[in-house]
Amino acid sequence: MGNDTGATALFDLEGVAVVRVDRAEDGMRTVHLVTTDPAARACPACGTFATRVKGLTVTRPRDLAHGGSAVAVRWHKRRWQCREKRCERGTFTEQIAQIPARMRLTERLRTACGQAVVDGGRTVVQSGRDLGPSWPIVMRAVRAFAQRVLPPTPPRTSAIGIDETRRGKPVWRQNPDTGKWELIADAWHIGFVDAVGGRGLFGQVEGRNAASVAAWLAARPEDWKRHVKHVAIDLCATFRAAIRTALPDAVVVVDCFHIVQLAQRHLADLRRRLTWKQHGRRARKGDGVYTVRKLLRRNKEDLRPEQLTLLETELDHMGTYGRQILAGWQAKELLRDLLRLAAKHTRTHPDRSAISAARHRFNAHVADHAHLPELATLAETIDAWWDGIEAYVTIGITNAASEGNNRLIKLDARCAFGYHNRENQRLRSLTATTRRARREALPA
Numbered sequence: 001m002g003n004d005t006g007a008t009a010l011f012d013l014e015g016v017a018v019v020r021v022d023r024a025e026d027g028m029r030t031v032h033l034v035t036t037d038p039a040a041r042a043c044p045a046c047g048t049f050a051t052r053v054k055g056l057t058v059t060r061p062r063d064l065a066h067g068g069s070a071v072a073v074r075w076h077k078r079r080w081q082c083r084e085k086r087c088e089r090g091t092f093t094e095q096i097a098q099i100p101a102r103m104r105l106t107e108r109l110r111t112a113c114g115q116a117v118v119d120g121g122r123t124v125v126q127s128g129r130d131l132g133p134s135w136p137i138v139m140r141a142v143r144a145f146a147q148r149v150l151p152p153t154p155p156r157t158s159a160i161g162i163d164e165t166r167r168g169k170p171v172w173r174q175n176p177d178t179g180k181w182e183l184i185a186d187a188w189h190i191g192f193v194d195a196v197g198g199r200g201l202f203g204q205v206e207g208r209n210a211a212s213v214a215a216w217l218a219a220r221p222e223d224w225k226r227h228v229k230h231v232a233i234d235l236c237a238t239f240r241a242a243i244r245t246a247l248p249d250a251v252v253v254v255d256c257f258h259i260v261q262l263a264q265r266h267l268a269d270l271r272r273r274l275t276w277k278q279h280g281r282r283a284r285k286g287d288g289v290y291t292v293r294k295l296l297r298r299n300k301e302d303l304r305p306e307q308l309t310l311l312e313t314e315l316d317h318m319g320t321y322g323r324q325i326l327a328g329w330q331a332k333e334l335l336r337d338l339l340r341l342a343a344k345h346t347r348t349h350p351d352r353s354a355i356s357a358a359r360h361r362f363n364a365h366v367a368d369h370a371h372l373p374e375l376a377t378l379a380e381t382i383d384a385w386w387d388g389i390e391a392y393v394t395i396g397i398t399n400a401a402s403e404g405n406n407r408l409i410k411l412d413a414r415c416a417f418g419y420h421n422r423e424n425q426r427l428r429s430l431t432a433t434t435r436r437a438r439r440e441a442l443p444a
């Protein structure tokens with residue numbers, strides 16, 4: 001059979017040549033291949049180059065589409081006999097790097113299937129539809145491709161973020177005996193992210209306990225752990241305990257967003273409790289507190305001067321009840337003043353005296369209103385987490401990267417209509433969140 005050099009160049013599969021292309025009546029093209037790679041004659045057992053042909057065999061590996069539509073491939077392979085005396089192999093058929101023995105897909109098709117998902121963000125189903133192979137084959141290709149492009153150990157970083165995301169929806173069931181509703185499935189993933197380099201997720205573990213977090217951290221290489229100086233978390237004692245065990249030298253940084261959120265929650269509790277005490281019911285139209293309830297949720301700097309005046313005068317008119325709510329709002333704002341000193345906002349490192357002055361203002365205000373339990377609780381939490389809060393104000397590292405990653409993970413899960421297999425889910429999360437960083441790392 002003579003080779004068709006033009007068709008071979010077009011087909012462009014290393015190690016084989018095209019001898020001819022047939023076209024059936026339905027338009028389907030069949031490409032006939034023969035082996036050109038001399039290494040295909042090497043015995044897989046002993047490496048000796050065989051010289052005696054024992055016969056011919058034809059295989060039908062699947063390949064990429066060509067010229068816009070699928071093609072059928074017939075590879076006319078020779079069966080060789082190994083004549084090395086000490087070799088027990090006997091006969092073998094040719095194989096090339098693109099089509100290893102017993103493989104029914106070319107490597108380039110397998111790579112394309114994996115790449116479409118891992119780099120292209122396609123779902124496994126869609127990758128299979130576009131390129132041909134079935135779901136399990138594409139999923140295997142995804143795992144193989146991910147293993148090739150994901151770094152075996154996380155890249156070095158000076159700061160990581162840890163946070164948790166729910167996997168799917170919680171499932172409740174009514175206990176037939178007690179009639180009570182019980183939570184029967186509520187799965188969480190804890191993610192470890194690059195907090196400063198934007199390189200996405202480093203890994204995920206299941207469960208919400210300190211042991212699983214500590215175990216993941218402990219399993220990282222010593223060199224990587226040494227470089228982690230800061231760990232950003234929300235107000236989660238479980239994470240703090242795990243970090244102290246696994247990364248004893250790292251500084252825990254509390255994410256400011258969650259502190260403000262906590263202050264907002266305490267303010268809302270305070271307002272509701274006092275309203276009930278005052279009216280014996282929830283606030284409604286016509287009540288002074290109803291007029292200002294939305295303003296209470298806003299930040300001071302986002303209020304127009306007339307809104308600020310309205311907030312203060314309205315609450316003042318309400319007497320002690322209103323002034324106590326105002327005290328709650330002021331506590332939240334004093335806390336925000338403290339957090340706003342953060343390095344991130346000012347682009348300079350705030351000096352210690354400014355931080356301690358702001359903390360003192362907050363504490364003095366809370367002490368003046370010590371009879372309000374919501375403020376006392378807030379101040380206690382701030383004290384309990386002071387090291388982490390001070391670290392945030394000094395360094396300015398946040399857990400914002402985690403939030404961004406969680407959005408990507410949820411988007412990916414939605415496109416796939418959820419996942420059944422948690423291991424696959426974690427792999428997909430890793431590939432989705434590292435996609436951009438991997439693209440940027442490619443040589444131009």
Ligand SMILES: [Zn+2]
Nearest residue numbers: 043046082087
């Ligand atoms: Zn051999």
